[in-house]
Amino acid sequence: MEKQEFSSHISEMLNRNLEDLFNHILEMGGMVERQFESALVALGSGDTEKAVEIIAFDKAINKAEMEIDRLCAKVLARQQPTASDLRLIIAAIRIAIDLERMGDEIVKIAKMVIVFGKEHEVKCAELPGYVELMDISTRSNVMLKTALDSFARVSTEGAGKIIQEEELIDDIFAKAMVDLKISLKEMPDQVECLMEMIIALRASERVSDHARNIVESIIYLVQGMDMRNLDSDRLNEFLSELES
Secondary structure, eight states, rough: OOOOGOOOSSSSHHHHHHHHHHHHHHHHHHHHHHHHHHHHHHHHHTOHHHHHHHHHHHHHHHHHHHHHHHHHHHHHOOOEEEEHHHHHHHHHHHHHHHHHHHHHHHHHHHHEEEEEEESSSSGGSSSHHHHHHHHHHHHHHHHHHHHHHHHTTTOOHHHHHHHHHHHHHHHHHHHHHHHHHHHHOGGGGGGGHHHHHHHHHHHHHHHHHHHHHHHHHHHHHHOOOOTOOOHHHHHHHHHHHHHO
């Protein structure tokens, strides 16, 4: 499937609606991308005012998802799309859900910045897990950018690398959790702060999960292949075919 298929129908109304839907996904993706970049800045600097802005901005992301739902329902009700058009609508619904949930996870990171800024003397950057949190957040943000670029090009190029990156993040997250569990025993006076770190780490790791989901939706859009139930052997075989 290629992007020009969206504008090749006899019905001009269907062409406009599909193009509109496509652009709304990119716009919503750009909003989440900016939200995540702001969270990285707030996390690195301890900027609580920026963290408050990030949380407030989540309402706009939620509205964007509702608008995409409305556009999908409009096309389904009035144009009765088939084949590749229907795949675009299904992919759009899935991607919008993942973007909205990314926004929710990013809000959790912003809330941690506020908690540390107002309620604790210890600095977030001094705690175990902070280095891994910045690492996972940075990698997840790159994954999001790459996934949105793939959607804009209606291309599966680089999908395998994004999935491999998500699996690497899982490993970083698992190691950080082991270290934090040890820290919970060794630093009983910092339990509350360490729990905040665990929540933020989990939220950042979940962003990478949603980025991977978006890539899987793009593969479904382009190839018509649903990857959600593939075992690891079949998944690796399929990704090798994509890269060849």
